Amino acid sequence: NFEDQIKHKLKHEVPFPSWTVFPLGRTFIKLRDGYWTNEVSPIDYMKNIRKPVLFIHSENDSFIPASMTAELYAAKEGPKQLYIAKKGAHAQSYNENPKEYEDQIDQFLKKLV
Incomplete structure (x- = not known):
């Protein structure tokens, strides 16, 4: 929150x-x-989200701890996926991990089809 x-x-x-x-x-x-x-408090509203969600975060994010995204993921019911990038500061997951990031998106979308 x-x-x-x-x-x-x-x-x-x-x-x-x-x-x-x-x-x-x-x-x-x-x-x-x-x-x-x-x-x-976004976590209070996770129960209302019916659409699939791909949660993406960087392990080394010093602005918002990755644990907060893990909590959102745990609270979300239904289709979901969590990707915690090994490298990257806040909002830098893609810039630091482009291949893995794109692979995670592909994997998530393939599950939905």
């Missing part, structure tokens, strides 16, 4: 505990954007 993502980033980028800045940040987002961060 969004709050876990924010706390993950704060832990790695802010030199003091997240509890000191997180409440202020949450309030700022509410005032600026009109929602509370705890209202954004």
Whole structure:
């Protein structure tokens, strides 16, 4: 969920505990954007997705941990596939693993036909 993502980033980028800045940040987002961060939770909606999903992530992603994608995958019912690329930073799975990436897409699509 969004709050876990924010706390993950704060832990790695802010030199003091997240509890000191997180409440202020949450309030700022509410005032600026009109929602509370705890209202954004993709995993809560996975049960509503009926279409097949190919989850793709990079093992070394420091922006969003690969474990979060694994959790989404576990929560998704029905047709699904998970590909965790060995190399690549955030959103770089294809750039760092083009052949394997394309193979995973082909494999996923062939299962659906």
